[in-house]
Amino acid sequence: MITPRFKVEQTDADLIFTIHAPYASIAEAEIYADLDIFCFYASPYYLRLHLSGFIEETDASKGSYDADSGTFIISVQKVTKGEFFENLDFITSLLTPSNRKNHDIAKPVVEVIGTNAENDVKNSECSSDEDGSEWYIDQSPFVEPSEDFLFFAPHYGFANKISGAFQNFKTEFLEVIDLPHPDSTPLSKRSKLRLEREESDFSDDHYLADWAQPDYLESLLAFKCWWEKSSEVDFQDEEIDILKDLPKKEFLLHKREERLLLFSLIDILFGYAYNNRSTMGDDNVESAWTVNKLSGTLSWFESFLTLKAAAVVPVRRSLCYPLYRNWELATKVLGDVKCIVKLGKKHILKCLLEIYVLFNNSEPRYILNQLYIRDYIIWMQRVGESQIKSLSVAFDKVVLCKADVALDLEELENAADIVQKEEAAAAAVAAAFKEKSKLASHKAKEQASLCKNVAALSLSDEKSNETKLSSDSEDDSSSSDDSDTSSSSSTSDLDSDDLSDKEEGHNLKNT
Numbered sequence: 001m002i003t004p005r006f007k008v009e010q011t012d013a014d015l016i017f018t019i020h021a022p023y024a025s026i027a028e029a030e031i032y033a034d035l036d037i038f039c040f041y042a043s044p045y046y047l048r049l050h051l052s053g054f055i056e057e058t059d060a061s062k063g064s065y066d067a068d069s070g071t072f073i074i075s076v077q078k079v080t081k082g083e084f085f086e087n088l089d090f091i092t093s094l095l096t097p098s099n100r101k102n103h104d105i106a107k108p109v110v111e112v113i114g115t116n117a118e119n120d121v122k123n124s125e126c127s128s129d130e131d132g133s134e135w136y137i138d139q140s141p142f143v144e145p146s147e148d149f150l151f152f153a154p155h156y157g158f159a160n161k162i163s164g165a166f167q168n169f170k171t172e173f174l175e176v177i178d179l180p181h182p183d184s185t186p187l188s189k190r191s192k193l194r195l196e197r198e199e200s201d202f203s204d205d206h207y208l209a210d211w212a213q214p215d216y217l218e219s220l221l222a223f224k225c226w227w228e229k230s231s232e233v234d235f236q237d238e239e240i241d242i243l244k245d246l247p248k249k250e251f252l253l254h255k256r257e258e259r260l261l262l263f264s265l266i267d268i269l270f271g272y273a274y275n276n277r278s279t280m281g282d283d284n285v286e287s288a289w290t291v292n293k294l295s296g297t298l299s300w301f302e303s304f305l306t307l308k309a310a311a312v313v314p315v316r317r318s319l320c321y322p323l324y325r326n327w328e329l330a331t332k333v334l335g336d337v338k339c340i341v342k343l344g345k346k347h348i349l350k351c352l353l354e355i356y357v358l359f360n361n362s363e364p365r366y367i368l369n370q371l372y373i374r375d376y377i378i379w380m381q382r383v384g385e386s387q388i389k390s391l392s393v394a395f396d397k398v399v400l401c402k403a404d405v406a407l408d409l410e411e412l413e414n415a416a417d418i419v420q421k422e423e424a425a426a427a428a429v430a431a432a433f434k435e436k437s438k439l440a441s442h443k444a445k446e447q448a449s450l451c452k453n454v455a456a457l458s459l460s461d462e463k464s465n466e467t468k469l470s471s472d473s474e475d476d477s478s479s480s481d482d483s484d485t486s487s488s489s490s491t492s493d494l495d496s497d498d499l500s501d502k503e504e505g506h507n508l509k510n511t
Helices: 091-095 117-131 147-152 187-201 204-212 214-222 237-245 255-278 287-294 296-300 307-318 327-343 345-360 366-380 385-396 409-510
Strands: 005-010 014-020 030-042 045-056 062-066 071-078
Touching (some): 005 045, 014 030, 014 045, 030 071, 045 091, 187 296, 187 307, 204 214, 204 409, 237 345, 255 296, 255 307, 255 327, 255 345, 255 366, 255 385, 287 296, 287 307, 287 345, 296 307, 296 366, 307 327, 307 385, 327 345, 327 385, 345 366, 345 385
Antiparallel strands (some): 014 071, 030 045, 045 071, 062 071
16 A cells, blocks of 8 residues: 555644545545544555544535546544644654554564464454554655656656656556556667567467367457447447546647557557457456557557557457457457547547446556546547548558568468368378278178178088988989889799790690
């Protein structure tokens, strides 16, 4: 937590607290005033003051916030009217509890040993709950950047008008800003550092996985975003309230500064359009991160000297960080940005308002609203239509190829294509071998079946022959018997004839 710069003034009836807290989360601001304690909290700032008298919150208490200076002015009533509060100019004494021994959160000087550890924990919890010391946070006065530092420090934010904003911040915004040490890293080195980080973060496997499965992204590519459905746009009630509450500001900008703002606008709109298409118009918990991460302006505080550079950076980052990393999707989103710009400043303003809401609801990205988006919304309402048309005409001429993002995409795809072809050829060989093996196995089975059938047929023939031989043998035997009978009959007949002849000859002789 950071202790903001503050001062306390008094009247007969009130104490007036003026708290300078730029880049604070206004939506989360909390104020507590009771007896001799005054507390203020608005991430990442925390202030606790210990007063010499008693105060209280009443219906007369009031507060205001100046967005231009980032200042809160809070008025709280004294319990005793006319009481004079001492030491309001002594900052250190106001930050220090009046009874230090009851609220000291430093380590004890004397360590007590030989006691039950569990009882010690319980006792310490009870004592901290009773005296409220768990709410005591070490505080140190806010260090105001010197004029020399602000003059020579690197600049960032809307039109590069801000410097020194992160001097007192340590880790509060690390998840929002990729640029290390924004108050000491000059603009000339940001691009080099970003390129090195992106090169190390780029994943060949992730990119090729999305490249090899184009069907996976068909629904995203076919999705119709709201700017494709109608040329008319309306603001929601929440967006109207934002426009109503924004401060009235005029920007004195050179033409070069306006050109840089328009180039960065392309970079910011790409992150918005990518989120809308990748979620198919239904924002999720990652939406604010996506818009923030894909924009080189919002994550690296980078400025672009050419319109092509403003297009290359978010396309390159869309191939390094989000869930879907695909060249065809990136070019489709780039076409979405061209469509939004061509429709005019009202559509652009609608996109910026939606980004503003996303960032306000995503701690701690509200700081990006204060650095960039809020002033973009104010400025966009005053930009001439001719400037937007000129931007659209120039942007339509920007055409990117894979070599522009310098991630060796073509080499990766060619290598992957060769591997795929080799794998396909190997798969074809394996399939042919498998088919050949299958045919050989089938042929072997047919031959085995044929042999089995032949063997069965041979066995059947042998049995048939045996049956035939047996039948022939029986026939022969039967024929032999018949022959013998015939022969016997014939012999008998001959004998009979011979006997007749002899008898006939004997009879003739006797005669």
